[in-house]
Structure formats: C-alpha cells, structure tokens
Amino acid sequence: MISIPVSFLLAALFLGLLLSVVFWRGLPVIARLCFALLLALLVLETVFVGLRFAFGIFSFLPLQRVLPVWIAPLAFLSFLSLTQALERLRKSFLFHGVIASVAAMLVLFPQEARVLPDVVIALSFTAYAVLLARHWLRGPDELSQIPVQLTGRWHRIEAVVLATMIATLIVDGGIAVLFAHSEERAAAWLVSLATLGLITTVAAVLMWVNLGAKGGLRAAARPALNGGNEKIVQKAHGVLVEQELFRDTGLTATRLARRVGVPDRELSRAINAGKGQSVSQFVNHLRVEEAARLLTTTDAPATQVMEKAGFLTRSNFYREFQKRYGMPPGDYRKKMQAAD
Structure with missing residues (x-):
C-alpha cells in the first residue's frame, strides 16, 4: 500500500521542478507562472492522495477530486504560452478557465453515486491530451516564445507530459473499475505502482530541466560574448527569413x-x-521587400499583399513602402508592369 513518505517524495520532486522553472530566465514570465501554478497543483494533489491512502484522511477529498480538472487545462496552457505572446493568450485563458470552472462545479455537485466526478475528470484529461497532442505535432518551431536552442528540449518535455496524461487516464480508469468492484486494496496498490513510476519520470525531468536551464543560459549569452554585433544581426536576419517570422x-x-x-x-x-x-x-x-516582390509577381490586391508581408495596419504599410520606394504600392506595381 502507498506510504506517506513516497507521496511526499513525489510532492518534493514536483516542488523541485516548480523552483527550477520559476528561476529559468529563458522562459517568458507568463510561461513560468503557468508552469509554477501547474506544479503547485500537482504538489497539492500528491499530498492529498497520500493522506487519503496512507492515513485514511478524507477531509481533503473534495479538493483532491476538483484539482485534476484544473491540472489538465493548465498543462495545455503552459505549453501554449511558449507559442503565443500574452496579448493572444488572454482569450485562451478566459475560455479554458470557464471550461475548468464548469467542470469543477460538476465534480463538486452533490450526488449519491460518485460516478460523475470520474467521468468529468476522464473527459477533461482526454480533451486536453488531444489538444496537447495536436500542439506537439506542430513541431519544436511552434515554441516561438523561447530561444531556438531550447525548443527541442521543451518539445521533448511536452511529449513526456503528454505521455503522462495518457498514462494517468489509463491508471485512473483501472482505479475506478477496482473501486466499483470494492477492491480497495488492489486500487491502493495500483496507486502505489503509478506513484513510483511517476517519481522516476519526474526525477528524470527534474535533472533534465536543471541541465537545460544552465545550458540555455550559457547558450543565450554566447552570441553576445563571442559573435559581436554583426553575428547577432546575421542570426536575426536568418531567423526572420528562414522561418518567415517577419510575416x-x-x-x-x-x-x-x-x-x-x-x-x-x-x-x-x-x-x-x-x-x-x-x-x-x-x-x-x-516586410517591405516581400511586399514589393508580391506586387511584382502576383495580382493580389494591396490589402492581401500587406497581410502576407506581415503588416498589421494599412497606414503603416503605406508609410513604410513610401519611405522605401518613394511611391505608393499601387504606383510601384504599375511602374514594374510597365517596365516588363
């Protein structure tokens, strides 16, 4: 049966991950906050599970049941924050916050048969596992809010989190079946085995994250120390062009x-x-150079050219184009067509 030291060991490992992430300056502030909150909830969840199965303390059972419906969306939003700037994340935070709030109310809803909480938690983990899988399949380049040298590492960490969510679904399903057949002892043993497996995984990720944090900081400083201004400008130009980030x-x-x-x-x-x-x-x-190319090689209207080149407003597009070529985009297209 699960012992409280094992549960606290897992909680301590999650706490170690939390501290590592908080002080990893290579991550955006919003991402650090999301991961910190996610790991804080995991710390609480593991402690509550230990208290329940080791000491038979059920006082925190409502919290233990409601935390998973927040853990799943937070896992997804944490990796989404490595993809999008804060301005674009507000709607996602609001939407998924409402979904999690509704799920929490369903879990806490009074009922005689405690089937609904298991169903709600299973649906939450399934939905967010699918969303996380779709996000992961877009590749490491999708993690555009962190330095390039860190994207591969965090893409692999995302795969570990996804695999853990899927494993949690399977284990929780097994526990629910065992409890339904009054096999409390077998359920406790399954929790113990799952906890030990999770301890191994979290310990490995903790070491990996700490090594990545140190390596990431060194790598981030290297271009400035060794390359000088010219190399930094060249790298910036390469990132903008090769990844079409200017769009x-x-x-x-x-x-x-x-x-x-x-x-x-x-x-x-x-x-x-x-x-x-x-x-x-x-x-x-x-952007202006790309707009000029599109005006010359395509029949797309100026507004479409503006959007493809990466300009947000028409006024900015016309101002920058006029500054570069000395004429509006329409006149430039006519001039190039006449020249041809």
Whole structure:
C-alpha cells in the first residue's frame, strides 16, 4: 500500500521542478507562472492522495477530486504560452478557465453515486491530451516564445507530459473499475505502482530541466560574448527569413530576441550599431521587400499583399513602402508592369 513518505517524495520532486522553472530566465514570465501554478497543483494533489491512502484522511477529498480538472487545462496552457505572446493568450485563458470552472462545479455537485466526478475528470484529461497532442505535432518551431536552442528540449518535455496524461487516464480508469468492484486494496496498490513510476519520470525531468536551464543560459549569452554585433544581426536576419517570422503581425522585439538567443537590449543594440535601425525598422525593411516582390509577381490586391508581408495596419504599410520606394504600392506595381 502507498506510504506517506513516497507521496511526499513525489510532492518534493514536483516542488523541485516548480523552483527550477520559476528561476529559468529563458522562459517568458507568463510561461513560468503557468508552469509554477501547474506544479503547485500537482504538489497539492500528491499530498492529498497520500493522506487519503496512507492515513485514511478524507477531509481533503473534495479538493483532491476538483484539482485534476484544473491540472489538465493548465498543462495545455503552459505549453501554449511558449507559442503565443500574452496579448493572444488572454482569450485562451478566459475560455479554458470557464471550461475548468464548469467542470469543477460538476465534480463538486452533490450526488449519491460518485460516478460523475470520474467521468468529468476522464473527459477533461482526454480533451486536453488531444489538444496537447495536436500542439506537439506542430513541431519544436511552434515554441516561438523561447530561444531556438531550447525548443527541442521543451518539445521533448511536452511529449513526456503528454505521455503522462495518457498514462494517468489509463491508471485512473483501472482505479475506478477496482473501486466499483470494492477492491480497495488492489486500487491502493495500483496507486502505489503509478506513484513510483511517476517519481522516476519526474526525477528524470527534474535533472533534465536543471541541465537545460544552465545550458540555455550559457547558450543565450554566447552570441553576445563571442559573435559581436554583426553575428547577432546575421542570426536575426536568418531567423526572420528562414522561418518567415517577419510575416507574423504579432512579432515583438522580445520574441525575436528569444529566437536569436540574446537579451532584448543586446539585439536592439546590435541592430542599431550594425544597421542604424531599430528592431521594428529592421523587420519592416524585410516586410517591405516581400511586399514589393508580391506586387511584382502576383495580382493580389494591396490589402492581401500587406497581410502576407506581415503588416498589421494599412497606414503603416503605406508609410513604410513610401519611405522605401518613394511611391505608393499601387504606383510601384504599375511602374514594374510597365517596365516588363
């Protein structure tokens, strides 16, 4: 049967992960907050499970049942925060927060047969496992809010989290069946085995995350120390062009700096020294060049060209184009067609 030291050991490992993530500066602030909250809930959940199965303390049973419906969406939102900027995350946080709140009310709803909580938790984990799987299948490049050198590591961590969610679904299903047949002792043993497996997994991830945090910080500092301004500018240009990042209308200097692997100020200083431009001017220069190419090689209207090139507003597009080519986009297209 499960013992309280084993449960507390797992809680301690989750706490170690929590502290590692909080102090990992390579992650955006919003991502650190999401992962910290997720791990804090996991710490509580493991403690409550231990108290229930080791000491027969059922005082925290309502909390133990309601926490999983928050854990699943938080796992998904944590990795989503590595993909999108905070401005785009607000609607996702609101939507999934409402879903989790409704699920929590269903779990806590008074009833004689405690079947509904198991069904709600199973549906929650299934739905968010599917969402996380879809997110993972997009590849490491989807994790655009962190430095490039960290995307592979966090993509693999996402795979571990996904596998853990699927395993949790299977184990919880087995526990529910055992309880339905009054096999409490067998259920306790299954919880023990699952806990031991989770301890091994979390310990491995904890070591991996700590090594990645140190390596990520070193890698992030390397371009600034060894490469100088020219290498930073070249890398920024390569990231923008090869990954077509300039097309993203929500691109920020902070996000570009993370992709390059240098601090915001270092990127801004390097571009200013090497090109005499701000980061936004540097990006807009590529956007204008792409807009000129599209105007010359396609019949797409100016508004469509503007969107494909990465401009958010018509006024900004026309202003930057006029500055670069000395004429509006329509006149430029006519001039190039006449030349042909």
